[in-house]
Amino acid sequence: MKKYWAIFKIQLLNRMAYAGDLIIQSLTIILFMWIFMQLWKTTYHSTSQDTLNGLTLHDTMWYLMMAETIMLSKPRLSRTIAATVKDGSIAYLLNKPYHFILYQLSIGVGDLAARTLFNLLSGSIIVWILVGPPPDPRGWPLVIVAFMLGWLIDFCLNTLIGLAAFASEEIAAFEWIYSKFLLLLGGVLIPLDFLPPFLRSVSMALPFAYTVYGPARLFVDPTLERFAGLVSMQLIWLLTLGLFTLFVFNKASSRLAINGG
């Protein structure tokens, strides 16, 4: 495990060396939060209700802040993995004394940590100014656990998309559609509580909801019941997708043909 910890640390230090870039990147969340505030303030005002589907404007904004932090902090691993497959540099990574998937995981967590820090800070400052203080801090440790488990599910899905480069020349379309599923069925653009019942049940039956909606909803309603239900579903999806990712990786790498170099 020591080597993966070292890879994580190097990646984190690499990212933090360009703190200026991270600060400029985190302007995106400020922009989104500003737009969401205009949309949801108008919507709550036009319905003349303080609470919609169990969420106040304050809850909705903090929910969206957490959802956007999760979404904007994700490194684009599928693209990185696909690039190594397409240009053949995967061969260089496969003969090193580490597991390819765990190597990508360590790199990804390094990226994630740096980006999350800046997005969370920028997002929290703007939302605090707009709607007031964040939800109960006693729930934050639970949110961190759910956040990490959600990210691991996303990591498996991203790796699968990246590995699709073994079969398909271009993976951009898979990547876009996955990100749009996250936006809609994962609850990035709108809390799943606002979806029609049928679409909500479809969303809850898919893994996307457990990467974004679950942790973000827990952030605004940090109860132990919600945490237990969320984590158990996350573990089921993580086990299923993790095993499937390893299976696909083993199949793909056993068929890898390197033609010189």
Add this chain to the structure above:
Amino acid sequence: MKGKFFFLIALWKANLLSAMEYRTAFLSQVIGMVLNDAVYFLFWVIFFNKFKEVRGWGLSDMFLMFGIVAAGFGIAAYLFGNVMNLAELISQGQMDYYLAFPQPVLLHVLASRSIASGFGDFSYGVISFFLAGQFTPAALGRFALGILLSATVFLSFLVLVQSLAFWIGNAQMLSSQAINAIISFSSYPNTLFDGTSKLLLFTLIPAAFVGAVPAEFVRSASWESFLLLIAAATTLLLAASVTFHRGLRRYESGSALQIQI
């Protein structure tokens, strides 16, 4: 003028022929982007299904505005794809190739690359326009004019922002934030914003001229919105051209070996 036009046609033809060499990748990007836009737009279908309208804007208004934004962005990205990389080309000193030709530098750089997914955005934009229920030939003509002017504003804004690389060096991060800002703001109902935000959308980030104003022109055929749009597009185009050519005097070659395929 005639020579420039034929030069542009020749570049677009070369881009198309190059894309046709990788037909499957091209088609997967086009179809993928149509699906991507459609899944994203489902957010607005769900939103307006639940909340009916936002300050006078309903679903058909969104279909029309999103149609213009998607088609305008799509046509700009497909025909002038290098607009996304301009800052990078400038800061890395990779403009030498274009400077050596007896052709307009800006036009040559911009049209030298085509983004296949832009064709998908354009296609979805047209579908969205028809879903807005505008079936008359006059409305179709206004739509064509609207997307042309919307694309002009979008392109000019990006050239303006990316030309900053001549003065500040690394402007890629700033450019990506500018792209995020103009796309995000132009995809939301204009009526959500008032006061300072509205002023910003008509000046510093001219998103209103990419979505809301052309949509108003297509819907109501008003001379006021048409003249406003023409004035904005002309001013921005002139400003972009002057800024780029002023900046070009400061350009420093990277002296790198470049191969143009």
